[in-house]
Amino acid sequence: HWHQYDPKTMRLVPDGEIFSTELSDAVWARGDTDRSFVRVLQIEPGNYALTAAGSRFRKSVFVRLKDGKRNAMATSYTIYPERFIDPEAPVDSKMNFLFSVAAGQIAYIGHFEFVRPHALLDMIVRIDYSLDEAAARAALKDYPGITGRMTTLNLGLPTESASR
Secondary structure, three states: OEEEEEOOOOEEOOOOOEEOOOOOOOEEEOOOOOOOOOOOOOOOOEEEEEOEEEOOOEEEEOOEEOOOOEOOOOOEEEOOHHHOEOOOOEOOOOOOOEEEEOOOOEEEOOEEEEEEOOOOOOOOOEEEEEOOHHHHHHHHOOOOOOOOOEEEOOOOOOOOOEEO
16 A cells, blocks of 8 residues: 655655555465566556555554554554554655656556465565566556656665655
8 A cells, every 4th residue: 555645744645645556465475475466557646655565354554553653564454554544644765665756657666575474474574675677568568558668766775756
């Protein structure tokens, strides 16, 4: 789950844009990582922070909750994390993956693997991040209406448009 944030205040934007990059089997147990998914989405221009991830029924939240508690990756909340997230929670480039996208920009933000300790436990113990530009370009071929140069935003490096 990605929420819009304000880069000047480094806080989520109340009533800001929210989008999800949901995929079935997007969270798996350690050792079961021989998968590579690419998802093409159209989103509103803006600045976004990764705020939650998880299985279909439970999510780990990476920002402060409405009750003021800081939520660790190991804690899970059911189905809709935006119900529990403080709408003005601070974000941090060391804790949240962050990126910015401009109007009309074709941006590739990388591959994320959300790893659980085993198949029966929903908590996320690790996020593996990598880049596979060839897979991203191949996925764009299924969308013939998308034209232009793809920009790779490496969320693993602090830049003006992406950070971790």
